[in-house]
Amino acid sequence: MMYQTPSHDFEYELNKDLNFSAAHHIPDARAGKCAKIHGHTYFVNMTIAGDTLDDLGFLVNFSDIKKLIDEAFDHTLLNDHTRFSDIPPTSETMAKTIYDMVEEYLDRLDNRPVCLQVVLRETPTSYVVYRPKEYRK
Numbered sequence: 751m752m753y754q755t756p757s758h759d760f761e762y763e764l765n766k767d768l769n770f771s772a773a774h775h776i777p778d779a780r781a782g783k784c785a786k787i788h789g790h791t792y793f794v795n796m797t798i799a800g801d802t803l804d805d806l807g808f809l810v811n812f813s814d815i816k817k818l819i820d821e822a823f824d825h826t827l828l829n830d831h832t833r834f835s836d837i838p839p840t841s842e843t844m845a846k847t848i849y850d851m852v853e854e855y856l857d858r859l860d861n862r863p864v865c866l867q868v869v870l871r872e873t874p875t876s877y878v879v880y881r882p883k884e885y886r887k
């Protein structure tokens with residue numbers, strides 16, 4: 751599926767889709783049935799952009815981005831993750847957390863690509879888009 755991406759002036763834009771399976775719960779009565787532990791196949795689309803490629807001709811290696819997210823979350827209970835010690839793993843907080851993780855990774859690359867957007871789909875009928883107010887300079 752194609753998601754709308756923000757307009758930008760970068761020369762290159764890359765999109766990566768990935769899936770992982772995980773369990774979570776939102777431990778509050780207001781979350782209704784989602785207060786009980788249950789699982790999803792999460793779908794992520796992330797948009798990364800930049801003006802400079804590395805010596806392989808990559809903005810960033812697609813498989814490195816997938817590995818970063820898979821190793822952190824695949825077949826885990828998201829509530830156990832240190833990034834969710836203060837707030838539950840909702841679609842919104844997951845999208846922002848994935849954005850933060852990807853940005854921390856990209857910031858270490860010499861060609862300095864930036865993440866423009868993360869789409870996080872939790873169910874066939876529910877998804878969230880996270881976009882920062884400003885991109886990293």
Ligand SMILES: Nc1nc2c(c(=O)[nH]1)N=C([C@H](O)[C@H](O)COP(=O)(O)OP(=O)(O)OP(=O)(O)O)CN2
Binds near residue numbers: 781840841872874
């Ligand atoms: N704003 C949010 N609302 C809800 C979240 C969330 O992350 N952000 N999460 C949940 C539950 O975790 C649930 O797994 C997803 O909810 P929902 O879309 O209601 O799931 P259904 O499959 O039952 O949706 P239907 O369209 O009614 O089939 C709840 N709310």
Ligand SMILES: [Zn+2]
Binds near residue numbers: 784788789790872
């Ligand atoms: Zn859920």
